Amino acid sequence: MKRLTKEICGRAHGAEGVSEDKLTGAYCRGEFEATAIVERLFAYENTGFEPHEIEEQKLFIAAQKDPDKLKRLRELVEADANDRCIVPPVGIGDTVYHVTTCENFWKVLDGTMYDAGGGVGTATGYYCPCELAENCPFSLDDDGGFDCDEHKKELQIFEDVVTGIVIDDTQEFLTLDYSGNVLFCEFGKTVFKEKESAVSALEELRK
Secondary structure (H helix, E strand, O other), rough: OOOOOEEEEEEEEEEOOHHHHHHOOOOOOOOOHHHHHHHHHHHHHHHHOOHHHHHHHHHHHHHHOOOOHHHHHHHHHHHHHHHOOOOOOOOOEEEEEEOOOOOOOOOOOOOOOOOOOOEEEEOOOOOOHHHOOOOOOOOOOOOOOOHHHHHHOOOEEEEEEEEEEEEOOOEEEEEOOOOOOEEEEHHHHEEEEOOOHHHHHHHHOOO
C-alpha cells in the first residue's frame, strides 16, 4: 500500500495533492493535505475495525493461506470458547524476576556426589543456589563477610529461570530453578519478566 502520510519531527504529515495520482511528493500539514488521505480514512472507518483489530485480521488472513495454520487457529478458537485454552505467561528457559524470600530455598551440591566409578565425587557440600550461581541479590556486610541466615526472611528480587510448566485439573503453575513454584496468578504480582517491574513491586511490598 502506498502511504499517504509520513512522520516528520514526531508529527503526522499528509502528502500534498488532491488525489493519489496527483501527489507532489511533498509532505505538509494544513489545507494542502491530500483529499486522498481523507478518502482513505473514510474507507478505513467504514470497516468498523479498531487498529488492533486490523492486526488480528492480518493474522487471520495469513493463516487462511496455510491450511495447517488455519486448522490450528480453529482448534485454538474452539478451545478458548470452551475454556480449554490456557496460555502460560512465559516459556521454559525464560528468565524471570521473583520477589520473595530465600527462607525455603533448597540447598544444592556444588558438584557430584559420586564419580563415574562410584567413588567420592567433586562436591564439597550443600550451598545456597544463589551463592553457587553468583547472583545473590544481597550485599556483603560491612566487614566483607555475609551471614545468609540473617537475610532469609527479607524480601528481595531473585533472578531465576523457568524449568517447567504444570497444568492440571486444579491449578496452573511455573516451576523455577531454585526459588520454588509459582501459580500463574502470581505473574505480574510477585514474578515478572522485566526487572524494573519487580523493583517497583518490591518497593510497594516494603511500604
